[in-house]
Amino acid sequence: MSSDRSRALGRGRPPRLRRPLAASIRSRLTLSHLTVIVVAMGLSGFLLLSSLNQYFLRAMEGNLVAQARITAQTLIPNARVLGPSAPSQASATNTLRQQRTDNIFLQTGITTAPDGQLVRADVNLDYLANSSLALSAQLDTHIRILDANGAMVVDTAGGMPGQSLAGDPLVSQALAGRYASRTDAVRRGKVPEMHVAVPMTVEGKLVGIVYLSQPLRDVSGVLLDLRHRWLLSMAIAVVLSGVVGLVLSQAIARPVQRLTAAADAVAQGQLEQRVPIQSDDEIGRLSQAFNEMTLRLRAARKMQVDLVADVSHELRTPLTSVKGLVETLRDGAVEDCQVRDRFLGTIEAETDRLIRLVNDLLLLSRVDSEALDLKCEASDLAQLVEGAVSQMAATAERQQVVLQLVSDEHAPMVWVDPDRITQVLLNLLDNAVKYSGPRGTIAVSVARRAERWVQVEVRDEGIGIPVEALAHIGERFYRADRARSRGQGGSGLGLAIARGIVQAHGGELWLESQEGHGTTVTFSLPAL
Numbered sequence: 001m002s003s004d005r006s007r008a009l010g011r012g013r014p015p016r017l018r019r020p021l022a023a024s025i026r027s028r029l030t031l032s033h034l035t036v037i038v039v040a041m042g043l044s045g046f047l048l049l050s051s052l053n054q055y056f057l058r059a060m061e062g063n064l065v066a067q068a069r070i071t072a073q074t075l076i077p078n079a080r081v082l083g084p085s086a087p088s089q090a091s092a093t094n095t096l097r098q099q100r101t102d103n104i105f106l107q108t109g110i111t112t113a114p115d116g117q118l119v120r121a122d123v124n125l126d127y128l129a130n131s132s133l134a135l136s137a138q139l140d141t142h143i144r145i146l147d148a149n150g151a152m153v154v155d156t157a158g159g160m161p162g163q164s165l166a167g168d169p170l171v172s173q174a175l176a177g178r179y180a181s182r183t184d185a186v187r188r189g190k191v192p193e194m195h196v197a198v199p200m201t202v203e204g205k206l207v208g209i210v211y212l213s214q215p216l217r218d219v220s221g222v223l224l225d226l227r228h229r230w231l232l233s234m235a236i237a238v239v240l241s242g243v244v245g246l247v248l249s250q251a252i253a254r255p256v257q258r259l260t261a262a263a264d265a266v267a268q269g270q271l272e273q274r275v276p277i278q279s280d281d282e283i284g285r286l287s288q289a290f291n292e293m294t295l296r297l298r299a300a301r302k303m304q305v306d307l308v309a310d311v312s313h314e315l316r317t318p319l320t321s322v323k324g325l326v327e328t329l330r331d332g333a334v335e336d337c338q339v340r341d342r343f344l345g346t347i348e349a350e351t352d353r354l355i356r357l358v359n360d361l362l363l364l365s366r367v368d369s370e371a372l373d374l375k376c377e378a379s380d381l382a383q384l385v386e387g388a389v390s391q392m393a394a395t396a397e398r399q400q401v402v403l404q405l406v407s408d409e410h411a412p413m414v415w416v417d418p419d420r421i422t423q424v425l426l427n428l429l430d431n432a433v434k435y436s437g438p439r440g441t442i443a444v445s446v447a448r449r450a451e452r453w454v455q456v457e458v459r460d461e462g463i464g465i466p467v468e469a470l471a472h473i474g475e476r477f478y479r480a481d482r483a484r485s486r487g488q489g490g491s492g493l494g495l496a497i498a499r500g501i502v503q504a505h506g507g508e509l510w511l512e513s514q515e516g517h518g519t520t521v522t523f524s525l526p527a528l
Helices: 001-011 025-075 093-099 114-119 169-175 217-267 282-330 339-369 381-398 418-434 482-487 494-504
Strands: 104-107 136-139 142-147 152-156 180-183 191-204 205-215 377-379 401-407 414-416 440-449 453-460 509-513 519-526
Touching: 001 142, 025 142, 025 191, 104 509, 136 205, 142 440, 169 180, 169 191, 169 205, 180 401, 191 282, 217 282, 282 339, 282 418, 339 494, 377 381, 377 418, 381 401, 381 418, 381 440, 401 418, 414 418, 418 440, 418 453, 418 494, 482 494, 494 509
Parallel strands: 401 440
Antiparallel strands: 104 136, 142 152, 142 205, 180 191, 191 205, 377 414, 440 453, 453 519, 509 519
């Protein structure tokens, strides 16, 4: 039985689903923080390593060109080497070049070519193969000297003299008189090399080629070491960023969790919920807006409860009266014509009062929901006021009250619904007449105020409103003199309806009063 009851009670409330960690705001903030860090470090590391790789390759190429120039000038003192000139480099590159080129040395058993060929344009390098030339270097550079046909003359690696390298793309470009270079692609298990082919000319004629190759072992080692250090630093940064991201996300998620818990409590009807405001940022402003919302909800709930209680009270009085009169008539009073007519007149009056109350409530609900159907047109507010005063003239005369109208002939037109504004005027004039004593005066004026407003003022010399009640005037069903207004048929909704209609036209209505000295009600409307 208890389990069935528990299931029955649980049907009215939707089940709460546990969201996975990845869906929480804390995890998303942490992941986004880590993503930004990883992407930023990855891009910066990639760009840095790429720049260093290009820097080292340019330095290495400059080295090889310098070595080729020294080699050519050692073999043929008046030879001219075709290749890029040494650019203005950073001090680190210059130092690197100086250290490498100073280690080159050339040992040869001859100093001049046969018949002085080294100073003529018809130099033939074949004599190098038959001489005791020993070309070497302390650097790990493979040096090959080729003749003008691309055939091997000297090879520091022990290559066969006479071997043709004309099919090599670099050699082909050098034979055409152009400097050429190439860097091997990186392959697993093989150290890439850089190759340069530098043409040698004497008096503008190609006499040979210096073909240099050097492995990029040092460059690859430096880049590999930098890459390992970069990966290690990125791993450390990711861990630290993860910890920082968790702390920051927790700082952001904690007030959001408080707001969520408070919102759930409000959804269950606990409108007294408030959340602490601990900052002036967006979360703080959201918390402040939430607290203001709960205050309005509590006020709306109180208004709703009060409205139901007031409506019930207002309906109960005439319904009880009608029921008592009907029972009295049913018990035999219907036979007495005078009693019957008096009772029927009272029933009719109470029925009219109920109809007015229901109509006022319907109108007030339309005003609150901004569903009031306004049929606006350009209207002369002075004429509307004059018409309302004419309608109330007979009632004021019966109450021995004098109505005075002061109208500004130059008051501008207004864009209003004439029927609704007339309803406001009649309501204000009716209240003024009810609360004015005999031989009292009610002054009604229409005048232009500022540039864009037309103002209507209704001033009476009645009993006024006590200071403690003035702040509540305009609330629904509130009456400063409840006994008197109920006796005269008032429900306490008239001023609330009037204010709602004026505000629906874009205007404002306010009230000033002093007990024993009368009341002044003023409303203003925007002019055309």
